[in-house]
Amino acid sequence: MSKELFLKSLLWLLELPLKIRKRIKKFLVIRGFRQVGKNFFFDPLFSSFPVDGTTQIGNNVFIGENAYWRGEICVGNNVMFGPKVTIFAGKHIFAVKGKSPRFITPYPRQNSEPVVFEDETWIAANVTITGNVTIGIGAVVGAGSVVSSNVCPFTLSVGNPCRPVRQIFDDANLIIHLKEIGYNDGFAVEVVEKRKIFLENKNIPFINYTDIYEPVIYKRL
Numbered sequence: 001m002s003k004e005l006f007l008k009s010l011l012w013l014l015e016l017p018l019k020i021r022k023r024i025k026k027f028l029v030i031r032g033f034r035q036v037g038k039n040f041f042f043d044p045l046f047s048s049f050p051v052d053g054t055t056q057i058g059n060n061v062f063i064g065e066n067a068y069w070r071g072e073i074c075v076g077n078n079v080m081f082g083p084k085v086t087i088f089a090g091k092h093i094f095a096v097k098g099k100s101p102r103f104i105t106p107y108p109r110q111n112s113e114p115v116v117f118e119d120e121t122w123i124a125a126n127v128t129i130t131g132n133v134t135i136g137i138g139a140v141v142g143a144g145s146v147v148s149s150n151v152c153p154f155t156l157s158v159g160n161p162c163r164p165v166r167q168i169f170d171d172a173n174l175i176i177h178l179k180e181i182g183y184n185d186g187f188a189v190e191v192v193e194k195r196k197i198f199l200e201n202k203n204i205p206f207i208n209y210t211d212i213y214e215p216v217i218y219k220r221l
Helices: 003-031 171-180 185-199
Strands: 061-063 068-071 073-075 086-089 115-117 133-135 156-158 163-168
Touching: 061 086, 171 185
Parallel strands: 068 086, 073 115, 115 133
Antiparallel strands: 156 163
16 A cells, blocks of 8 residues: 555544534534524534524524524524624523522523524624624624624624624615516515614615626525
8 A cells, every 4th residue: 555545544543433423513512403404514523503493594694613602583585694603592690689690590591692694694704692682684784893793784784783884785786686686676675674774774885896806606505
């Protein structure tokens, strides 16, 4: 046996236990979710997820490595998470007279603060999200942001605390965009109105990168 073949064989043997562990943990994590859609990609080895039957995952969801999720979480369709996204969909109980927080164990769902990710959202790397938050459809949350309140649909939001800094498409192009990716007219208009109400007619600039990135690889699963 050549040296090269020996090294390749040794590497394969060393990786085999890792592959087995990965398959087992992936199976256990998915079994611990309430619902899982198709085309779900995540890192089972170096991420931590709740397996209490409350997490729901839609179709075409990608979760980057080193995720840390806790609590009741609902993820819609076509959602992306960068690496090291932390979600705390619950709270520690404290300020109870005569009781040390260290030894308080809540009853099931007593401290639940659900987090919802609507369709078409993108959460970038190192984002932290606390409880009772909804990430609106089409929203993009910038890297390193801390999200402690609802995020407006089809906005780019960043910072600590996370705030909208750009609208994604103007109203007319947003309606066209939503229709082209499969939503009906009524829903598209509803999203536009919801964004207007959320932003309270604030003068936030629009972004539209269609002309720049038109020739991209685009393949729906």
